[in-house]
Amino acid sequence: MYRVYDSDGSGNGYKVWLLLNFLRKPYKWVGVDILAGETKSPDFLKINPVGKIPVLEFEDGRRLIESNAIMTFLADGTDWIPSDPFQKAQMFSWMFWEQYSHEPNVAVLRFWHHYLEMTPELKAQVPEKEKKAYAALDIMEMQLSHTDWLVGDGPTLADIALYAYTHVAEEAELDMSDYPAIRAWIGRFAALPGYVPITFRP
Numbered sequence: 721m722y723r724v725y726d727s728d729g730s731g732n733g734y735k736v737w738l739l740l741n742f743l744r745k746p747y748k749w750v751g752v753d754i755l756a757g758e759t760k761s762p763d764f765l766k767i768n769p770v771g772k773i774p775v776l777e778f779e780d781g782r783r784l785i786e787s788n789a790i791m792t793f794l795a796d797g798t799d800w801i802p803s804d805p806f807q808k809a810q811m812f813s814w815m816f817w818e819q820y821s822h823e824p825n826v827a828v829l830r831f832w833h834h835y836l837e838m839t840p841e842l843k844a845q846v847p848e849k850e851k852k853a854y855a856a857l858d859i860m861e862m863q864l865s866h867t868d869w870l871v872g873d874g875p876t877l878a879d880i881a882l883y884a885y886t887h888v889a890e891e892a893e894l895d896m897s898d899y900p901a902i903r904a905w906i907g908r909f910a911a912l913p914g915y916v917p918i919t920f921r922p
């Protein structure tokens with residue numbers, strides 16, 4: 721059985737075990753406390769020298785890091801990855817974009833507001849982060865006002881990657897009222913068979 725190293729509330733960790741639930745594959749959830757410094761402990765650095773969750777550990781001891789790479793491995797050969805090479809590349813376009821333009825703004829803002837004590841230093845950085853977070857949400861809104869899913873006619877890994885932090889954007893103190901297409905997509909996504917919420921524990 722896979723072991724998934726994760727931390728309570730992490731969207732990057734959620735991507736991995738949400739997909740495992742969609743695929744109905746068993747796994748063991750292993751909690752790592754980021755705020756207590758466990759991701760930087762000598763024991764955890766042996767598991768992932770980068771010092772971050774999520775990590776997928778195989779029964780034979782191999783390990784994979786990076787949420788979107790882990791999902792790509794787990795979903796190989798399933799409908800979560802389009803078989804058409806162009807659509808598959810479009811899926812990766814969204815997933816690389818998520819890591820560069822969405823997660824560093826939406827997820828980081830959420831971490832500051834929801835998990836950390838807001839210091840004056842962080843507070844000074846909020847307007848710039850918010851500007852970039854809303855710019856990312858605008859891009860998603862533009863796409864989702866034309867199509868039900870980010871790529872093709874059904875959900876792909878791109879939707880999981882972007883659902884993870886978008887559906888909790890309010891916890892980043894982002895106002896989602898002007899994003900009707902995103903909100904409709906969140907509703908469609910949460911109705912998929914096998915869906916479990918970010919608060920779920922197996």
Ligand SMILES: N[C@@H](CCC(=O)N[C@@H](CS)C(=O)NCC(=O)O)C(=O)O
Binds near residue numbers: 731
């Ligand atoms: N690009 C990585 C990002 C992973 C990441 O930022 N993990 C955070 C939690 S969401 C973490 O482990 N932070 C702990 C730390 O930096 O010590 C991925 O998608 O897996």
